[in-house]
Amino acid sequence: MDVKQKLLVIIGPTAVGKTKLSIELAKRFNGEIISGDSMQIYKGMDIGTAKIKPEEMEGVPHYLIDIKDPSDRFSVAEFQELVRAKISDIGKRGKLPIIVGGTGLYIQSVLYDYQFSEAPGDDVFRRELEQKARQKGNEVLHKELAKVDPDSARLLHPNNLRRLIRSLEIYHCTGKTMSEWQKDQKHDLLYHTAIVGLTMDREKLYERINTRVDIMMKEGLLEEVRKFYEEGLRDCQSIQAIGYKEFYDYFDGKVSLETAIENLKQNSRRYAKRQFTWFRNKMSVEWFDMTDTNPFSKKIMAISRYVEGKLGIKSNTY
Structure with missing residues (x-):
C-alpha cells in the first residue's frame, strides 16, 4: 500500500500572519516552504504582493517565488504541476513540504485530483x-x-x-x-494533509490591512508600480493583481493618488472576505484565531500539537 506524502498547508486571508507562523513551523518540523500565492511568482512584484524578504526567511528554503516575468501568463494547471513536483522533491529529501498562501483555487488544485485538461x-x-x-x-x-x-x-x-x-x-x-x-472533480486528498487556517476578528484584520497598505506606500509601492507602467506593461495577468491595477488608474489620470490608495485598501478588504468564504466552503480546515497572539509562543504550541497529531510527526522544539 502506498503511503501518502505528508503535507502541511497554511492558509488564510491577506495580512492575517501566515508568513511569521510558517517560518516558525518550518523550523519546528524541518520544513521547506512553497508559496501558494498566484502573484508572488512574478519577478519585481515584491512590495505589492507582500513577498517575503530574504532576511525574513531565516534560512528556510522558499519555492515558487520570482519564477515568471510579469508579462508571462500563468495557469492553475501549471501551478498544480510545479507544486506537486516540488512536494515530491522536498519529501524525498526527508523534509516536510509546507504550502503557504491565500489563493484558494490554486492550493485546492494541488490537494485534490483536479484534471484541468x-x-x-x-x-x-x-x-x-x-x-x-x-x-x-x-x-x-x-x-x-x-x-x-x-x-x-x-x-x-x-x-x-x-x-x-x-x-x-x-x-x-x-x-x-x-x-x-x-x-464533478474527485475530492479525495492526494496527500496526508494538515490544513491550518488562520482567522482573526474582522475589524482587527481590516485595520491590519489598512496599515499594511500604508507601510507598502512608505516602502515604495508607487515606484514599483510606476516602473511597470512606464515599461508599457498592461493588459496582462500580473497587472490585474490587487496593488497594481489601482495605481494604473492614477497614472492614467482617472483618479487621485488618495483615491487610488483608498481603492487598494477597499479591494484588499473585500479580497480578504472572499478568501474567508472560499476556504470555509471549499476545504476541510482546522481554524486558529490569531486575534490575540500574546504570547505568540502559546499559539505556536497549540498549532504544533495539531500538526503533530494530524500528521503523526514530532516537532523538534518545545
Whole structure:
C-alpha cells in the first residue's frame, strides 16, 4: 500500500500572519516552504504582493517565488504541476513540504485530483471576451458571470480577468458553472494533509490591512508600480493583481493618488472576505484565531500539537 506524502498547508486571508507562523513551523518540523500565492511568482512584484524578504526567511528554503516575468501568463494547471513536483522533491529529501498562501483555487488544485485538461475551451469565444473587456471594462464580464454563475462571481474580483473569462468559457462550452464543474472533480486528498487556517476578528484584520497598505506606500509601492507602467506593461495577468491595477488608474489620470490608495485598501478588504468564504466552503480546515497572539509562543504550541497529531510527526522544539 502506498503511503501518502505528508503535507502541511497554511492558509488564510491577506495580512492575517501566515508568513511569521510558517517560518516558525518550518523550523519546528524541518520544513521547506512553497508559496501558494498566484502573484508572488512574478519577478519585481515584491512590495505589492507582500513577498517575503530574504532576511525574513531565516534560512528556510522558499519555492515558487520570482519564477515568471510579469508579462508571462500563468495557469492553475501549471501551478498544480510545479507544486506537486516540488512536494515530491522536498519529501524525498526527508523534509516536510509546507504550502503557504491565500489563493484558494490554486492550493485546492494541488490537494485534490483536479484534471484541468478535461475542462473544454473555445479560443474564438475567449478572444471575443478579451476584446469586450478592453472596450467596455472588466465589470461587464463580471456582471455576465454573476447572471450565470453567481457563486463564482461572488468569489472573483473584476480585476481577475483571466479567471472571469475562464469561468464564462467553461459555462459557454459545457452549460455548467465553474462551481458545478469543480463538484464533478474527485475530492479525495492526494496527500496526508494538515490544513491550518488562520482567522482573526474582522475589524482587527481590516485595520491590519489598512496599515499594511500604508507601510507598502512608505516602502515604495508607487515606484514599483510606476516602473511597470512606464515599461508599457498592461493588459496582462500580473497587472490585474490587487496593488497594481489601482495605481494604473492614477497614472492614467482617472483618479487621485488618495483615491487610488483608498481603492487598494477597499479591494484588499473585500479580497480578504472572499478568501474567508472560499476556504470555509471549499476545504476541510482546522481554524486558529490569531486575534490575540500574546504570547505568540502559546499559539505556536497549540498549532504544533495539531500538526503533530494530524500528521503523526514530532516537532523538534518545545
